Amino acid sequence: MAFTAAVITFPGSNCDRDMAVAIERITGGTVHRVWHGDAELPSGLDFIALPGGFSYGDYLRSGAMAARSPIMQAVVAEAGRGTAVLGVCNGFQVLTEAGLLPGALMRNAGIRFVCRDVPLVVENNQSLFTARYSAGQRITIPVAHHDGNYFADSETLDRLEGEGRVAFRYADAVNGSQRDIAGVLNAAGNVLGMMPHPERMIEPAHGGSDGRALFESVLAGLGVAA
Template identity: 80%
Template sequence: MGFTAAVITFPGSNCDRDMAVAIEDITGGTVHRVWHGDSDLPEGLDFIGLPGGFSYGDYLRSGAMAARSRIMQAVIAQAARGVAVLGVCNGFQVLTEAGLLPGALLRNGGQRFVCRDIALTVGTSQSLFTNGFFKDQRITIPVAHHDGNFYADADTLDRLEGEDRVAFRYAEPVNGSQRAIAGVLNDAGNVLGMMPHPERMIEPAHGGSDGRVVFESVLRAVGVSA
């Protein structure tokens, strides 16, 4: 049985096609495009992607309205069953607003939109999404966000670090995120939110292929053929 994924599109998403194309290219699997107003997800999913963009125009707070879209109840249910869920940029914001990940994404330090390739270090290689890297490996993946400043209280930050749930850190100043956190995992390890865009760095023509490893790691971890 081949790899099967779903990519959710919210009003204002602008990286949904990028993510779908990346998944298809890397896994050779089937990618279902799902509208935010749908009630159900396809059966037998291995992966769910929440893409970047500006869902609902970032009204209220980034990701707050999308987190209450009809389809998110199905996403939450699939995450509880152990399906891999990746939220990138606005998708990360949606995951925190939906309660699938701790913390919040605040306005960037300096109040400026940041859009460039940035250096990251891999916080853990012991996860569904990062098993293709080694710990402390330095990689390059682009960012494009205005509200990527990760915030959580000290106890939550200590718990994330103590439970090996910091997936990626910024290796250079980017947005003011506490403890330079760029991506975090849920306690079960099957949900990852990250501000950098791995789908934009999957082949040499993009300037590098470090982002490809995130998707390859999932494919390896779920143990299905492309």
């Protein structure tokens, strides 16, 4: 069976094509494009990606409306069955709003939209999404967000750190995130949310390819033929 993925498009998503191209090029698999109003996902999925963008114009709170859209019930169910789910940027916001990941993403501490390449540290290289990185590796991945300021209460933060669920940390302060957290895993390790965009850093023309290893990790970790 070839690697089979779905990329969800919400009204206002704008990184869905980039995500689909990155998955196709790196895994050689099949990518289904799924609309938010669909009630069902294609069967036999290995991987689901929630892309970046400004779903529903960020109305109410970033990701709040998308998290209540019909397809998200199917995504939550798939995540519960252990299917790998990646949320990038707005996708991360949607995952927190849907309750698949703890915490919330608030307005950047500096108020300004931040759009630049940032250095990250790989905190946990034992996860499905990060096994092809080395522990403590510094990588460069772009961010582009207004609401990337990760917040959770200190008890939750301690638990995340203790359980190795901080996947990536900003090497320098970027947006006011608690403990400079850039990406977090769920307890089972099959859901990752992160503000930086790995799909925008997969070939030399992008200025680097540090994002490739994330997709390669998933491909290798799931043991699916490319």
